[in-house]
Amino acid sequence: MIAFTDIVGMDLAKQALMLLAVDPSLGGVVIPSAVGSGKSTLARAFAGILPEETPFVELPLNVTEDRLIGGVDLEATLASGQRVVQHGVLSKAHKGVLYVDSLSLLDSSAVSHIMDAMSRGLVLVEREGLSEVHPANFMLVGTYDPSDGEVRMGLLDRIGIIVPFTAQNDYRARKKIVNIVMGTRDQEDTEDELRMLRGLIEAAKEQLLRVSMTNEQIKGLIQTAISLGVEGNRVDIFAIRAAIASAALAQRTEVDDEDLKLAVKLVLVPRATRMPEREATEEDMAQDQPPPEDEEPEGEDENAPPDEPDADAEEEQEETPDMIEELMMDSIETELPDNILNISLASKKKAKSGSRGEALNNRRGRFVRAQEGEMKSGKVALIPTLISAAPWQQSRRQDKKMAGRPAGALIINKEDVKIKKFRDKSGTLFIFMVDASGSMALNRMRQAKGAVASLLQNAYVHRDQVALISFRGKQAQVLLPPSQSVDRAKRELDVLPTGGGTPLASALFTGWETAKQARTKGISQIMFVMITDGRGNIPLQAAYEPNAEKAPKEELEKEIEALALSIQADGVASIVIDTQMNYLSRGEAPKLAQKLGGRYFYMPNAKAEQIVEAALS
Amino acid sequence: MTQTVKAAKKSSSAKATASSEAKAKAPAQAKAKATPVAKAKAPAVTKAATEAKKPSSKKKQALAFPFTAIVGQEEMKLSLILNIIDPRIGGVLVMGHRGTGKSTTVRALAEVLPLITRVKDDIYNRTVEQYVEAESGKKGAAAINPDDVKTEQIPVPVVDLPLGATEDRVCGTIDIEKALTSGVKAFEPGLLAQSNRGFLYIDEVNLLDDHLVDVLLDVAASGKNVVEREGISIRHPARFVLVGSGNPEEGELRPQLLDRFGLHARIITINDVAKRVDIVKRRREYDEDPEAYMKKCTREQQKLQKKIVAAQELLTQVSMDDKVLTDIARLCMSLGIDGHRGELTITRTAYAFAAYKGQTTVTMEHVKEIAGLCLRHRLRKDPLETVDAGEKIDRELAKVLGEAEATA
Incomplete structure (x- = not known):
């Protein structure tokens, strides 16, 4: 396994992961990158810079609902005669990392469950007679190849950091570097470096609470988010947390311009829906305001909370545009991916002839769960059927109607029958x-x-x-x-x-x-x-x-x-x-x-x- | 239609209506109850019912951000409050941009909800009347004296229905553990039972599985949940205020389900810098010390709660001029809204709104404020329509008001 410190290049992704390690409330990091760029190696190496015994759970793409959310552990339940609950993957990642490779290929119902867990920090298990709440406060690290398709926006919205897509043209060269480095390096050196890095992150975590951020800086980030047309208000918090984590990592107590730039680059720019206009920032914003009820152009200031003196607000407004310009032009113009409006479309795939690899297509979708139904109406899910029949054997055998059945024979009623439910995408x-x-x-x-x-x-x-x-x-x-x-x-x-x-x-x-x-x-x-x-x-x-x-x-x-x-x-x-x-x-x-x-x-x-x-x- | 009115009325916490309705319905329910729940099995069922309380109490969730500290999104907040004042309004659908505090707001609701009285430890949250009516109706059961029934005060329940819920947990099913260990068949109530007389919240409602939508539509229409399995037959009241939220870009809502929601609140990204700074500051303060922040908001929270309770009490005194009703009907007609649910919802919502404002007469001014909420999702959809539904409603409203003034 290649260690975090041995990976050459992908600096921005590494930086992003370190910010996440410092402040897990950033929610996660998404790394879009072409095949073979080493993104999954990096993601797995991430575990090495986290405190020991932090859970690192890799989510298989074909995960079923009960494995994801949790459910009854049948074997243990039957053996003990008591209901034994098995935690799902989401809850196993609690206080740790949930890693998804090929995030964009994840089934949409699985994505919904992940979104749900992230918004609560919990998994609500309401299935098969179970009603439980499992903690599921995890960091999501996702990697994907944009040519495979988009990641659902709803999910991206709950993940703080999206690393800008970069084409990895030089990956062969870099691989070589890795090899050379690996060959000459001592295992112990690597261990020492990792230990240092972990120490650095621990120190930064303690520093987090000491970092302060000025009003102007907060306003600047928010204005930038608005000019970039970022949807929703949740992102503001992420941007601020990223800036603070960046300052903490540098053992500073104040957020500086570099931190802000990094926050813009990693949190805001990847969610941009439009290009900011250099001169017309203010007009642009005015257009986006819902039409003010009174015709006064200064309507914006009136909406300010009363606890903020007007003079103060005006003064700040004079200051911020400059800062924003500087911030945005620095980090946006130079770092812009090919197409800022949609990172997922950033990779333009070259014509590739006839590679298909979709052998599974003739099936009617993926098996998701077993559900009650008529035996004729679908494929019978054998195990779930047996599970639902199992508890009743004792009482059914006492039933007179069942007399004459050979001892040891299973009594299965119509209502036990479960059929397989596939992800219904037959449209x-x-x-x-x-x-x-x-x-x-x-x-x-x-x-x-x-x-x-x-x-x-x-x-x-x-x-x-x-x-x-x-x-x-x-x-x-x-x-x-x-x-x-x-x-x-x-x-x-x-x-x-x-x-x-x-x-x-x-x-x-x-x-x-x-x-x-x-x-x-x-x-x-x-x-x-x-x-x-x-x-x-x-x-x-x-x-x-x-x-x-x-x-x-x-x-x-x-x-x-x-x-x-x-x-x-x-x-x-x-x-x-x-x-x-x-x-x-x-x-x-x-x-x-x-x-x-x-x-x-x-x-x-x-x-x-x-x-x-x-x-x- | 009349059935809906009647059905909806029953869920009202206004005691007068509930009790008279209950009496009127008693015979019908007694008959329905005389199904195969054998005498011997009844105790097991009730026992399971009391025991099944455990998981729900275990489900004390982490602190929620205080409702009164949520900045902006007035449409959503008002919709929720009006539904507390009068649950017959029929719930609210909150649709809009990602990351705008939809679920935060709904989950914050629990803290400002008033208390209701239920039969002590009753898993279905029934009132004494409902309890006596249902339990006395059982075959062979002795008549219960309402005065002997112990009661307790609980906050209006808010039940969170996760997307991955299975049907048996939603409707209730047979207690597997009991069946395994002792071979006894006992009913274990589901989320619908817990949500009776409360709120049922579904985040990402547009992604809910079809079979669960079917169940919800069925129960929402009848106000009852019926479970038949393994010789157990249970029916219990399940009247809840349905609250759904979602992002329209993730998928459309099934038309029948859309129609079920009384109100439709829209929510958009706040683009006012000062407000957004305020949001961020409050959030950070909360994150640093949630309990301290809650404490800071206690007064505001209590104030709102009191205001809601006062409005609930005032609601019975609110009246509306026939003239206003005519104007409402005219508005719905000119917008081409099918059925009468539009008028009905506007009327109820306007009553609740007036009560919330501490007024006892509904005027067109009240109607104006809430018409969009009530009608937005009921307009016939035209694929090529470029005018926003809200604008269309406002335009027609202005016309109706203008005509009204002209004739006056």
Whole structure:
């Protein structure tokens, strides 16, 4: 095992973990990083800098609900005749670390349970006749590869630190360094270093209460959070804790600019939903205020709590913008990941042909729990059925009706039968791909928006999901990742740029990628709904190589054909809807439909409902 | 519809209504009770019931952040308070941004709730009337003299329903331990029993499993929980104020469940720096020494509690002009709201709101303040609608008010 101190590089991640060790109330650290970057090695090495005997529990991805939350320990219960409770993984991590590798692949119900435990610091066990409260105050350390998909925002919201995504181009070189270092180093040196580090962290923990932070500094962090469009107020606390932990780690009693910068970098920037504007900070904020009831521009100050004298507030307001500018420009401009608006999308995966590795897809999802039900209605869960029958054997045998049964035979009634409940993701993912190029794009987008929204209205009943991809210019863009939320759809669909070239190939590719990701999360039925005239004119390459915009027509066609055939072979259903009155049409859209093995609809001026109908038919 | 009214009325803590209702319903329930719960088994059941108290008392959770120290989010706080004043309002759904204190606020509620009287150690939190009615109705049971029943005061229960709860723990089931050790069948009440006459809170309600939603809808509609298993047949009252919270971006709520909630409070990120600084300061002070901070807030907490109790008492004296009722109906009609639940909720909420303000006459001013809460989730959804539901309600409200003034 490689020790924390032996790992070269990943400085920011290491810093983040040290802050967490100093102040576990930061909740956790998430490290997004590409495969092979050593992120899981680092996470596991984290245990070595914590006080000895701190629990370090690794969460398996296929964890079932009862293992996660806890439940009755059957063996012990039957042996002792008393109910024996087995604590779940969440509670086993109490006062320690819960480590999840591939956090973004974790089943959504498991994520919900983790969120619940984190918000309470407890696990409420209300299952199988048990009603217990187990402490579950843990630090969550999660690593994931952003190309595997997103981590649920709700979960990220409860985790204090998100390490900005960095591409690890130099990982081979670094691996070498590690090897060299490992070879020449003495085991004892490593031990000494770890011991020192642990001592440093212990000292910092004691220092925590002595660190003070000024009002201006707190305001500065909050203003920064607002300018970055960070959702919620919980993050403010995390940012402050991070700054204080950073100061404590340096054995200071006051928070300085470096601490603030680190807090902005590790807590706020990764949650940004918009770029701050350099000059217009104040106006920008004013716009985000709910419209003040009176028209006075100074309305903001009036909302200040009465215990704060007005003059003081004004004075501070004059000071803070400068500080914020400095803070933000320093840490944001230089440290910004590729795409600050969504860390999960920061990694743009290069075209990789046909690697699938989703052998489990044909199953109906993952087994989550056993539940009462008719024997015919599903697979019988044998063990849970026996468990539920076991307590009754004694009393049933005394029942006259059961007389004549051979001694020792189990008496199982209908109501004992438990069937296996799988994670029910049997709904369909509709991936809308809308041609946003050219002049009619606005119209198409409007139709698509309507169709997406109206599909989502009914989505709950069918457990369907909807994603939206628009394509224009050089490449396609996922506007709405697979979602069931009408609110989110509306928000994402509100700003839609149109015009430019038609990167049809890129759309197909992006759609396929989205489909593959959805499959890893248990959605097996996928349908492409393409709203386009089918005339692609930008090659796939253009997305990666700026000069590759032009390509001969034949090559373009070949590329689209190859993609379409692969998508068809992958079992993705498609329909192509041509909504454009087009006298010049040369039949590209029907051809596209044919290659995708899907149906073609010609619907000039289609209404949203008609599109939905076509998709559902 | 009338059934809902009647059903909802029963849960009211207003003693007068409860007792008259109870009398009216007694025969029906007696009949229902005459199901196979054999005489011999009854004692075992009651014994289990008293013993099952253990886990609930064990569940004293860690301190909650004080309700009165929560900054902003007035809509949510008001909704919760109005539901305490009159539980018939039908609960509240709190939806909004992450990290805005939704669950903190609901969990803080317990500390400001008034006391209720229940039969001593009764796991179903029944009133004396309910208890006498149910227990005397049992086959072969002797009539119980209400004066002999011991009572106690308990805080209004707040029951937290975790997402991973299984159906048997929600509805109650047979006590496995007893069955294992002594072969006796005894009923072990679930969360629905604990939440009778109290609050049932579900965080991330939009992520709740379908089968649990079915159970909740069923019980919420009937006010009763029925368990039939292994020859045991139990039915007990389960009337609770349903409180749910969640983030709409995580998923939609099932329409039938949405419809169950009386009020819909929306919650957004506070973008006022001064307020946010205040939030942070309070939180940090609390984190440093929760008990000391609670102590500091005691007076405010008690003040609020008293105000709520006063409003509860005043509620019976509140009245409303027919003219106001007409305007409410007109508002609901112009918004195209199906059914009558909209009017009903507005009326009840306006009564509670007036009582909370210490007033005894409901005016359109009261209605104006609470109409959004009552109707927001009842508007028919139009996928392409760009106008916010709240704005739409305000617009129609202004129209109705304008017309009312014109005719006056």
